[in-house]
Amino acid sequence: MEEQIIGRVKRVNGPVIEAEGITNGMMMELVRVSEARLIGEIIKLSGACAIIQVYEDTTGVAPGNIIYGSGMPLSVELGPGLIGTIYDGIQRPLERLAEISGTTIQRGIQAPPLSRDHQWDFIPALKTGDFVTPGTILGRVQESERIEHRVLCPPDVLGEIISIVDSGAYTVDETIATIKTSSGNHNLTMMHRWPIRKPRPVTDRIPLRIPLITGQRVIDTLFPLAKGGTVAIPGGFGTGKTMTQHAIAKWCDADIIVYIGCGERGNEMTDVLNEFPKLIDPRTGSSLMERTLLIANTSNMPVSAREASIYTGATLAEYYRDQGYHVAVMADSTSRWAEALRELSGRMEEMPAEEGFPAYLPTRIAEFYERAGYMQNLNGTEGSVSLIGAVSPPGGDFSEPVTQHTKRFVRCFWGLDRQLANARHYPAISWLDSYSEYLDEVSPWWSTRAGDSWARNRKRIMELLQREVKLQQVVKLVGPDALPDSQRFIIEVCSLFKNAFLQQNAFDKNDCYSTIEKQLRMMDIILLYADMGETAIRRGVTLVNLRRIKVLQDIVKMKLTVANDDIAQLDRLEARLIRSIEKL
């Protein structure tokens, strides 16, 4: 990359720098500030002046320091070697940085995001004379045990292959093919660069129709997310946003997980780094780290890199989508990203809108969530990016701007409830505030697997839960004894449903995720109890007797005792339940 001097520092105020004497600056250009070569980006141009946001600590930067331009926007490197790596917000590989500068992140240090030494076994898919268009698969590399990396023609190259290498080991910066284009010959390597703020092009969007199975019962059964969909998880501190995100990252059926730790705790990223390699993906039998990319910009790392980390993550996700994979992006937390926007906006002395946030906040949120989707890629494959964004509303108040604007642009909402979290009911997803607009889209998929029982059961239990809320209000006023047994039984069923089904222990080997078969059967049993109990009460059986049946204890614990591959046990449980109630 060619560097040239484009100006000098005029004023330093935190991560925002005013520059003067700008001769050849470009909006969103990547620049380096002072002799420490701090990475920055031009965010405003005005005459010979420019505003630069710097992605590192600016201590020591003084007026008069030189600014070096790179002539290109802030970009990420895309190629084999991304999987299993942990990057910071501007794609610096943190493990390499630790080798260079030890336990702390020194300023101005750099390392290429993709290792230049590692040799990958490249198998070409095309031959000389073939015509390539943007996105064409040039060849394949086995990137991790389970991910086959498809080396793509960059989205801006089109022409005829005049030479392509044979199968063999190459590094990411060795030429693997030469393309004759209208603007001359173009050498391609296994990697290319792409600006983070520009969505990668696709042929078309495809309607969503497949659910993203997360193994979390409350999500899959009550509030499903579609592959290519968007969801927000808002919740005050301690309500389990991160735990929910971790659980989904571990067990959902996406091919690739991009986990963005945006302005959160350092120890949480360490936890992921420790835990994921040890966990085995139930679908493939390989380690979960084999499908995971991590982006860590913890709360004490520079605030502007936090702003960039969201886009870095989205770009990496789109790159794997272009290879025909289903990618799930976890952004934890988008509120920290919005706050980074606010902080930078404040330093630039922009006019604030709500609560100090800049007026362009909703636009930025919309732009981010629109990068999700189920796509027909340029090369004809299909892939999806699902975005799962945690939101940390101040004081747990969902009426604040970030939650409200996010709600406008997502179609699924898993609201976390403080009271559930206080009772250690996890995942604390509230069944009253949450919703999913993907129900109709994913219903056909469920029908092909379970007939109409999924949609029917879901509707039935949601009705029961709604009725329970009303009944609880009465109970709060006059006590439960005032209600007839038939109504108290509804409360009883809902309490069973909450304990036995909705609540899920993320640390139990059987309960940490449930297959859809297990979920369907569990639901059947609970609703069977509801139906049979209702008839029994009409027959004159008292609630006390109904509650006393022994098998209920086993139903509450079925999530823990019945393994995912042994759901035949549930049939026996069901038979026992029928016998017990009939005996009454």
Added chain:
Amino acid sequence: MTNPNTLNLLDKELLEGREYIGVHEIDGPIIIIKNTHPVGYRELVECIDTNGHTRLGMVLDTSSTAVAVQVFEGTSGLTLPGTHMRFRGKPLTVSVTEAMLGRVFNGLGQPIDGGPPPAALVSRDVNGLPVNPTAREYPRDFIQTGISVIDAMNTLIRGQKLPIFSGNGLPHNQLAAQIARQATLRGENTEFAVVFAAMGIKHDIARYFIDSFESSGVLDKVALFLSLADAPSIERIITPRTALTLAEHLAYECGKHVLVIMTDISNYCESLREISTIRGEIPSRKGYPGYLYSDLAELYERSGMIKGCPGSITQLPILTMPNDDISHPIPDLTGYITEGQIVFDRDMNSRSIYPPVAGLPSLSRLMKDGIGEGMTRVDHPHLASQLFASYSYVKDVRNLASVIGEEELTALDKQYMEFGEEFERRFVNQRSDENRDIEESLTIAWECLSLLPAEELTRLTEDELDEYYGR
């Protein structure tokens, strides 16, 4: 570290010695000075008043025309023409050494106990540098505090940051002192070094801590950084940073286990708001600056463990919630950064339950990896979960009872009321000098739970119930 300034070394040395006489503007703790040489952002500044006394400051904003400096020791007594300024060309550093244990310092690390400055060989930037997440060691060593409600339900882990959310008039100081006295690791004979940072608290509270450390004979393992209520409020901004710089030195370079007590974070945040207002920054919630989260994270994230280092930093920040409001920006943002919180409840305090730890909103996020078989006891995780679930139901029953009267409750609900009472009186409540080991705490918890019918204890396994229920 290379200096980013474009001036060559010779020029720099010359300019460092240069002293500017007279400043342009003084506003609160901020001095504006014009027509200087290019000054680096966050550079250390010496500000000499008419009596020849030197005050330290830091560059907040620098441009080719004017430089804004915040002076940590306040600006009272300074005059526009009579103030001399010297820019040191390096960030604010503090000299640190193990010999600082047992001494008392002000917020800038200067001794105020009458002794000479400790002979220090290393000096460190007070702001520290962000720790690479890959270099962190995940904390999982159980610290026994001897306090049942913490050990059994909100376990403190070595390397954790666990704040106490308190209110005015609640016994947070007693609890912090008790933890500092009693904290031990099971099966190990390591003692904690304590770094104590006081921000804007009153003299008698500082006295209380000193006396408490003295009476338990640990004063020589404690370094105190005091910026009390009568010190300039701006000094509070630097106090926790100085203290944490020493803590990092002790933990990562001397291999000690350090317990950092910071009180009161609310005062720190207020100073931050003061500076922000004077600088005319756009406020976010309740007038606090938009960067309050990042700023608090710079403090709290300086805890934990590093791979390959024997030491650790455990933080115990104390904050008083203004008007007991947990959704106030200070406790709110703190809760988003720290690994849990211990929340005090005024109602429990007025029923003279000590420590008045509110059961439900309190949380320890690192607990899951530090308890259970081989660490505490095999039934601990399920037991803790059951206590939370049952106690949460007690709260519902109490609400109901306050409407319909206790007499009208069902038999089961009455049992819950009894459990709630026993739980608060016997399990939560203990003397401030009572040191219960974890087995004792768990035993009391089982005795309380045994007041409930076994089929209500859905979060415990059959084996656990067989072994402990009703014994």
